Amino acid sequence: MNLNERATGGLLALACGDALANHVEFSPRGSYRITGMDNRNGPLPTGQWSDDTGLALCLGESLVAKGGFNAKDQMMRYEAFYERGEGWPGKYRLAPGNTLAQALKQFKYTDEPFCGSTHPLAAGNGGLMRLLPAVLAAYPDEQKACYWSRESTRTTHGAPECLEASECLALILCSLLNGQDKATALKAAENTEWTSAKIRALANGDYLNKPDALIKAKGYVVDTLEAALWCFSTSDTLEEAILQAANLGDDCDTVAAITGQLAGCHYGKPAIPQDWQNKLVEKDRIEQLALTLVDLSNNSETSKG
Incomplete structure (x- = not known):
């Protein structure tokens, strides 16, 4: 499997996980059962992703437009996404979460792009759900x-655990993109020095021996990352991993989006069920962005040489 298949797999599976589960977000675990892309009860149509995917696309398109990371451009795109609907594929739009909304409000009045609250109680999962493009x-x-x-996380989520969670996920994703097997990739962050004992526990794989009853699909960044890593590590296929995440209840669409990043980069685009791909809204836009991001990194490496 080549890098393009892993990259497109990761970004498409992020969107698929979001689209599969956003209509049951915050529902109690066990109150529903998702088996595919068809069963919908929410306001968004079948195959429609939410702001989890939308913000990932904003970040990716900013990286492409600026040839690299630009915090102010990133925040301007988030603001346009929520306030003016730029980048939404349909008329119905969702509002940002509390931490993100506060960051965007501060950015609007200060023009300072790093607006994420650093308070430990503001350690939400908004940086993880959009991480892969970076x-x-x-x-x-x-x-x-x-x-x-x-x-890219610090712009909206500046709590120390948010930053370390994003770095931990980045290390694992890099290992998967490099073609490492699942067990090796899940250990990619274990030798890094973490200030958070909870992030250190995730990097060391403490979740591997936990039963599903102890896995929490909550908005707290540590719970979210643990749930995604658990779903990825305890499943044998991309479809199984994402469906497992989608059925966790609570903030399941974000957990499924993060699980999709992991599973997609490991199993690649061919592993995504064709029915999911056919129904995913703006599939071509998502796939092309992944390829362009890979070209951006390749061109950067070439220029170094």
Whole structure:
């Protein structure tokens, strides 16, 4: 499998996970059962992704337009996405979460792009759900991937655990893009020095022996990352991993989007069910962005030589 298949797989599977589960977000676990892309009860049509995917596309398109990371351009695109609907594929739009909304409000009045709250209680998962484009644009430069992942998160989510969670996920994604097997990739962050004991536990794989009853699909960044890593590590296929995440309840669409990043980069685009791909809204836009981000990183590497 080549890098293009892994990159397109990661970004498309992010969107698929979001589209599969956004209509049951915050529902109690066990109150529903998702088996495919057809069962919908929410306001968005079948195959429609939410702001989890939308913000990832904003980040990716900013990286392409600016030839690299630009915090102010990133925030301007988020603002346009929510306030004017730029980038939404349909008329119905969702509102940002509390932490993100506060960051955008601060940006509007200060023009300072790094507006993410640094308070420990503001450690939400908004940086993780959109992370993959920062990794694709920097790959194979692992150090740059970690830096861009932290900085792209810090714009809206500045709590220390948010930054470390994004770096931890970036290291694992880099390993998967490099073609490492699942067990090896899941250990990619274990030798990094983490200030958060909870992030250190995730990097060391403490979740591997947890039963599903202890896995929480909550908005807290540590719970979210643990749930995604657990779904990826305890499944054998991309479809199984994402459906497992989508059925966790609570903030399941974000967990499914992050699980999609992991599973997509591991199994590649061919592993995404064709029915999901056929129904995914703006599939071509998402796939082309992934390829352009890979070209951006390749051109960067070539210019170094």
